[in-house]
Amino acid sequence: MIPAQFEYLAPTTVDDAVRALTEAGEDAKVIAGGQSLLPVLRLRMAAPTVLVDLGRISALRGVRDEGDAVVIGSMTTHHEVLRDPLVADHAGLLAEATATVADPQVRHRGTFGGSLAHADPAGDLLAPALALDAELVVRGMDGSRTVPAAEFFADFFTTALRPNEILVEVRVPKHTGWHARYEKFNRVAQAWSIVAVAATVRTEGGTIAEARVGLTNMASVPMRAHAVESALVGQPATAEVVRSAAQHAADGTSPTADGNADVEYRRHLARVLTGRAITTAVAG
Template identity: 60%
Template sequence: MIPAAFDYARPETVDEAVHTLADAGPEAKVLAGGQSLLPILRLRLSFPELLVDVGRIEQLRGVRQEDTKLVIGAMTTHHDVIHDPLVRAHAGLLAQAAATVADPAVRHRGTLGGSLAHADPAGDLPAVCLALDATMVALGPQGYRTIPAAEFFVDYLQSSLRPDELLTEIQLPVLDGWGFHYEKFNRVAQAWAVVGVAAAVRRDGDRIAEARIGLVNMGARPLRAHLTETALAGADPSPEAVGRAATMAAEGAHPPTDLSGSAEYREHLARVLTGRAVLAAAGT
């Protein structure tokens, strides 16, 4: 299909992009890599009056380390996230999950910030950033605003970004010494995850000291499996102990029922995949 008519702007700087969004009002959309937005436009599920293309703003690309956090520009592509040495060394869970996104063509064009701002609960990276306690940094006419991942994802395809704000960077705590694993089930290669689980585990000797678990496609927004995280604190990393904790992974979730599976099926997958992901992250 052909998208509805829209105006187009291609700012050269972050400030210019923010001013353009502020002047345009709520009917403007930011175009990053376009891998999420363009299909929606073609299906006429969105009718923006203006597209603000931020593809030329180099300030929004790249990865750097600042003390105990990684800072990733919102326009950094999935491909660059996967291969960046800082991400691989200090936030390996993000690199591993990004490698499962769609196909190579999408990974070369799609961006981390675009994926997060799209706020699709079936997307791989929102749940990963939630599990990693990421912080989103947005710039608007009133200045910069930091938004914890737990507050960033509001509802289905809805983030807490304001219409006149631009997501500029994602900040991740450095998790050296943690194990990680991303586990997802999809019906066919390159399809959205029916359910996905992002797990990060810190061991203290022969015990699990702390676990962080993000769930993909288990509700209208990405979720943390808090009950399982609590049950794993101090547990031994055996299949039996992890399995008991994983039985609580779907508690409080409201997964959808669709052509890929029922809500009950997704709850079962969440329990099974959580057990697998935690055991792999714990190294057992």
């Protein structure tokens, strides 16, 4: 199907992009890598009058070190995130999850910021960003503001972004020395997650000193498995401790039923995948 007619704009600065969105109003759409938006346009599930392409804004690309955080530009591709040594050294959970995103072709076009702004609860990067306590920097006509990941995802495909704001960069606190694992369950390769678990832990002398666990597709937004984290911290990194903690993975979740899985099966998957992810992470 052919998309509805729209005006195409390709600004070269963030300020110009924000200005274009403001002038176009709520009928405008932002396009980053296009891997999520283009299929929607072709199906006419969205019919913007203006399309603002961020692809020419070089300031939105790249990964840099800012002391206690790794900062990732919103237009940095999945491929670039996956290959970046700063991400590998200080945010291993992101590298783990990014490696499972779709296929190489999509990873070369799709962007880190675009995936987060799309806010698909089955998307692979939302739960890791939440587990790592990432902060998302957005820019609008009134300037920049920083939104914690815990407040950024509001509902299905809905974020804290205002109509005239764009996501500029993501600040990820360094988790140097932590071990991580992303466990994903899907029916076929490159498919969306039916359920996935993002786990990262720091151990000291065989004891779990800190733990972060994020859940993918267990609610309308990514979730932290706080009960699992509490059950792990301060405990020996043994199979028995991990198995017991993983039984709390579905606590407080609200998964939906669809053609892939019913509610109880998703809760079962959350417990199983949490156990696998943490076991692999603590093994280093």
